[in-house]
Amino acid sequence: MPLVKDGKIVGDSFIHVADDVEIPAEGAVLMSAARFLADPEALVGRNNPTAVIWPNNRDVDDLVPWLSKLAAVALVFPTFRDGRAYSQARLLRERYKYRGELRATGQVLRDQFVFMLRAGFDTFEVKKDADAEAFAATARRYTVFYQPTGDGRITALHRRMQQRHQAESANP
Amino acid sequence: MYAYDEIDRTLINERVSEFRDQVKRRLSGELTEDEFKMLRLMNGVYLQLHAYMFRVAIPYGTLSADQMRKMAHVARRYDRGYGHFTTRQNIQFNWIKLADLPDALEDLAKVGIHAMQTSGNCTRNITTDQWAGVAPGEVEDPRIWCELLRQYSTMHPEFSFLPRKFKFAITASAHDRAAIKVHDIGLRLHKNDGGETGFEVLVGGGLGRTPFIGKTIKPFVPGRDLLSYVEAILRVYNQYGRRDNIYKARIKILVHELGIEKFAAEVEDEWLAMRDNALTLDDEVVEDIRSRFTYPHYKQLTDLPDELKAASADPHFEAWRLNSVAPHRRPGYSIVTLSLKPIGGPPGDATADQMDAIADLADKYSFGEIRVGHEQNLALPHVAQRDLPALWRALDKIGVATPNVNLVTDIIACPGLDYCSLANTRSIPIAQELTRRFANHDTANLIGRLHVNISGCINACGHHHVGHIGILGVEKNGEEFYQITIGGRADEHAVVGTLIGPAVPYADVADVVEDIVEAYLALRARPDELFIDAVKRLGVEPFKERVYATR
Ligand code: HEM
Ligand code: SF4
Numbered sequence: 036m037p038l039v040k041d042g043k044i045v046g047d048s049f050i051h052v053a054d055d056v057e058i059p060a061e062g063a064v065l066m067s068a069a070r071f072l073a074d075p076e077a078l079v080g081r082n083n084p085t086a087v088i089w090p091n092n093r094d095v096d097d098l099v100p101w102l103s104k105l106a107a108v109a110l111v112f113p114t115f116r117d118g119r120a121y122s123q124a125r126l127l128r129e130r131y132k133y134r135g136e137l138r139a140t141g142q143v144l145r146d147q148f149v150f151m152l153r154a155g156f157d158t159f160e161v162k163k164d165a166d167a168e169a170f171a172a173t174a175r176r177y178t179v180f181y182q183p184t185g186d187g188r189i190t191a192l193h194r195r196m197q198q199r200h201q202a203e204s205a206n207p
Numbered sequence: 208m209y210a211y212d213e214i215d216r217t218l219i220n221e222r223v224s225e226f227r228d229q230v231k232r233r234l235s236g237e238l239t240e241d242e243f244k245m246l247r248l249m250n251g252v253y254l255q256l257h258a259y260m261f262r263v264a265i266p267y268g269t270l271s272a273d274q275m276r277k278m279a280h281v282a283r284r285y286d287r288g289y290g291h292f293t294t295r296q297n298i299q300f301n302w303i304k305l306a307d308l309p310d311a312l313e314d315l316a317k318v319g320i321h322a323m324q325t326s327g328n329c330t331r332n333i334t335t336d337q338w339a340g341v342a343p344g345e346v347e348d349p350r351i352w353c354e355l356l357r358q359y360s361t362m363h364p365e366f367s368f369l370p371r372k373f374k375f376a377i378t379a380s381a382h383d384r385a386a387i388k389v390h391d392i393g394l395r396l397h398k399n400d401g402g403e404t405g406f407e408v409l410v411g412g413g414l415g416r417t418p419f420i421g422k423t424i425k426p427f428v429p430g431r432d433l434l435s436y437v438e439a440i441l442r443v444y445n446q447y448g449r450r451d452n453i454y455k456a457r458i459k460i461l462v463h464e465l466g467i468e469k470f471a472a473e474v475e476d477e478w479l480a481m482r483d484n485a486l487t488l489d490d491e492v493v494e495d496i497r498s499r500f501t502y503p504h505y506k507q508l509t510d511l512p513d514e515l516k517a518a519s520a521d522p523h524f525e526a527w528r529l530n531s532v533a534p535h536r537r538p539g540y541s542i543v544t545l546s547l548k549p550i551g552g553p554p555g556d557a558t559a560d561q562m563d564a565i566a567d568l569a570d571k572y573s574f575g576e577i578r579v580g581h582e583q584n585l586a587l588p589h590v591a592q593r594d595l596p597a598l599w600r601a602l603d604k605i606g607v608a609t610p611n612v613n614l615v616t617d618i619i620a621c622p623g624l625d626y627c628s629l630a631n632t633r634s635i636p637i638a639q640e641l642t643r644r645f646a647n648h649d650t651a652n653l654i655g656r657l658h659v660n661i662s663g664c665i666n667a668c669g670h671h672h673v674g675h676i677g678i679l680g681v682e683k684n685g686e687e688f689y690q691i692t693i694g695g696r697a698d699e700h701a702v703v704g705t706l707i708g709p710a711v712p713y714a715d716v717a718d719v720v721e722d723i724v725e726a727y728l729a730l731r732a733r734p735d736e737l738f739i740d741a742v743k744r745l746g747v748e749p750f751k752e753r754v755y756a757t758r
Pocket of ligand 1: 253255260292293294295299371389390412413414415416457620621622626627628629666667668669670
């Protein structure tokens, strides 16, 4: 599955560690929430980056104490119809100010990129090669956004106010 | 009317180009039907019995004459020359080709019309009172808030893949014409004791297989907090709404399973954590939206002009006027309802020629504005009373002056087996038969206000639960049967109707309705006791007896 990060197709720097496999001392590792929560102190204490796959039916509140020490959080779209991870992403980014990598995994298709970017994802495990290749073009498709989210894009409502203020200061 | 600016137009055009690309990928096989399904639904495209069906949004039910002409053009050019107005202020085209859809959308985009989120598990078209902005006694024009909600919900990055579809309706009048109690979120605009404008928020209403009347979650949310409060509700629903069973995925089930108090507490917690965020609407932003609604330059007129008095001598005109013309907030003006329920016709259908003619009449008599109501009728919202006689003659000529608004032949019906792939039974032929039975205007008038609603299956698109008489088609051993409920209503006193007994076969439905109506006429306390009030007073027993005694 191709990985898109910062708009480009890249190799995955994380080793995915299954629950029954010992966690290597070296290297960046990505593990399940259950595995992580069994001993979070020790895992964030590793000298190498640690990342967690957080299921979409579990409150992100449980992850909050460890956020500042996590290199990446992977959220899951079991099907593209299941949008719970969008809420989780916004909460992590906007409410809990998580600044590490936020990865979308599962059924990640090009038609969701804009939504995901706006919700705060910056890394995408894309299901289809063609979609990963189309990432840059797809991400640029929209230039108008109606809602304020943590991605900082100016909303239509505020753009209108700016235009109005500009017009007013041009013709006082 | 609200005028789209460059910003809104850009978004619509970007959406059309995205959809063109999605259709191309589907036609080339790059997208599977399963992947495409969700995408097409979010552009209002269903795969139906005979063809693709295309549902176009009419935000808060307001259309300009030019927009109506474009609908006529789509009907003529890409469909079979007609469209179907629905109970959620949309229009549907039943015979459209997938390959034509991007062009149809592009044509509509030229007049600021789109099909975004007319289906799919996202916030659907925001609906309101079709008399918004002109009804006497309204708190303020609710469409300003509809527009704010339309913008807020369009392509929402967090809530475009909810557990299930999500419907808002708003009213700003004491008499609810928007059926807010049977929507996922119902909003009642009112002023609090301090004179501040805000919303009573109801949640968890809906029909379908498990009907619920919405419950008040908060009696007053100030306008500035509307979006953040709504976001809190949507977020709780997105996270905790059931996804294991599509029949239990609507917010009404979550509210029911948790109980309104618990649900309200969850929402409150969520809201308190974010209430002062960027969603807070400052007055300037609201004023900006308000300023882009234009209102007609009404003339100084007086009520009951001579032209109207003279015309009232014609009993046909007078019958229509009494039935279809409602008071307006401005003296000398009226709101005129156009019945899309001709005797023997499918409820809600309009031909391209009718649409064009209505657009011309709107230009001539209603400052170029048209409304669509959830009863599947249209309205011209600003007609000078002195023009009523001329307007009536013109409407009559194109077949939309049947004087039956709110009468027994003003039937709300879903498409049923004639078009719908989910249907168990027919709806339209039942509606047609009933309109023929009650075609006599004097009889219908004697009966008075009586809403008949018909659905071809449990999904309740025809709102049968809240019909004064509700008719629900069910299949038994390959045959069409119909369950009859009475006493439902969708207004400010909304209740779900009560089943009167075993389902009856197709051939008996019209007789049963006649029996119920006869029972009512015999039992009503006074000629002005409405059917719905008589049912409330008497209960279902006497009606049940009348219907089943001989069956
Ligand atoms: C022809 C294609 C149609 C299909 C496949 C369809 C499908 C459905 C389904 C599956 C539901 C149940 C959703 C639920 O309760 O979770 C539903 C509800 C509904 N439909 Fe349709 N429908 C169609 C046409 C229409 C039309 C023509 C109208 C209006 C005349 C309409 C208005 C509604 C309304 C108002 C509901 C709301 C029920 C509620 O309040 O919960 N639908 N539809
Ligand atoms: S009620 Fe059933 S038959 Fe009627 S339109 Fe809805 S899904 Fe189709």
